[in-house]
Amino acid sequence: MPEGHTLRRLALDLTAAFAGEPVRVGSPQGRFAAEAADLDGEVLVAAESAGKHLFLAFPGERFVHIHLGLIGAFDILPLAAGEEAPAPRGAVRLRLVGRRAVADLRGATQCALIGAERRDAVLAGLGADPLRPDADPDRAWERIRTSKRSIGELLMDQAIVAGVGNVYRAEVLFRQRLDPFRPGTSLRKGQWQAIWDDLVELMADGVRVNRIDTVRPEHTPEAMGREARVDDHGGEVYVYRRTGQPCFVCGAAVRTEPMASRNLFWCPRCQRRWRLRAVR
Template identity: 65%
Template sequence: MPEGHTLHRLAGELTETFGGQVVEVSSPQGRFAGSAALLDDQVLVGAEAWGKHLFVEFPEDRFVHVHLGLYGRFDVYADVPVVPDPVGQVRVRLATDSSYADLRGATACELLTRAERDVVVARSGPDPLRADADPAIAWERIRRSKAPIGGLLMDQSVLAGVGNVYRAEVLFRHRMDPYRPGNTLRIGQWRAIWDDLVVLMQEGVRTGRIDTVRPAHTPEAMDRPPRRDDHGGEVYVYRRNGMPCHVCGRAVRTAELQGRNLFWCSQCQRRYRSRALQ
């Protein structure tokens, strides 16, 4: 499933390509046909992301809400010589004379009012990529929870936009046991994690990939081969189970946590033990 930086990057592409322009809106597949007819030949105001939710705004406070889910894609093609006919199961097409964007396979695609859009946002935690985000809201939920921090970071009602890669990597960078209960964290630890996510995810928007290793651990600095993976980017633990940790050399571990694969280094991220049990 795409992480939050992908949605923010997509929102920027849609705004840059179609923002302020009259667009043709259609549903070649037919599942969005009624809503597409209401938006056709209207000005696309712009697009924004909140976590893993994308909102494409049209006049009269109408928003196309998209959640890509596991298999969705929203491909944008700008400044093409000819806009081709749709191919395959295209749920929504946005088009001008020289650009088009096709949505396929999304989990959610619906036309919302502003009030309905605000309900979706209200169910989400703060997004590290938004200037209006308040990390204190996430902290209030974390500090009251006995759930493991590795699960809380993936809970979109606690924190919006963080997926499996950023979860694993930020916990490694802060040497934190992913099974540590949220209510045992100190606020300074939480703010350090939040600030790191802001920087890492902003870089993800800029480059379109997730890179989390520090300068001392890049392939060039360590004289090691670059990572070969469909997800791209240089990482410490994500999908490196059984491979040596870049920092200590111990084999990276993996386990299932709340239905998702968790990756961590048991040496660098030592098991948390409450002082009450010591």
């Protein structure tokens, strides 16, 4: 499932390609036909993301609410001046056509036309998004510090921290040398603040380069004289999808284990298991 930086990059690209101009809105597949007809020819005000959700804003407080899910994609194709949009390929649920680009939505789990009240309800149900300037990390901390669930699970809870997925979860915990299995109640405020600050920086960088890179300068392929990572997720990482490979920092074999229906990756030496100390 795309992580928050992908949705933010997509929102920026859609805004740059279509905002401020009338757009043709269609549904070649037919599942969004009535809604598309209502929006066809309207000006796209802007696109914005919140966590893993995308909103296309149209006049009259109308929003197309999109969640890509596991297999969804929203592809943008630039058009030359006067060039006609190519025929849609595959099951295109939503198509936007402007003067400079065409965008096709396929495979999304959510594509609905909603009003401001419903949009506000969706936003209210999301946790703090490290990519949004209005995010409140203290609200997330209040949930984390009172929870006995593991920090690895809490970071994936979109009602607590929005936009963080399996890659950022594994990588930020490695970078902070934290045991993914330790309960939220065991964390100190300073540890949570360090996690949050790291997520803000890493995810903003992910938006900028459109991929996830989490290794520090001393652990890049160039610095270590190693081969660059080849993976469909792209980017250089410490532990994600590196099961059995040596940790770049300590050399221990990276481990994996299911957590909350997803594969968790961590280094058993750099992220030593937390143990509750007995109080005398």
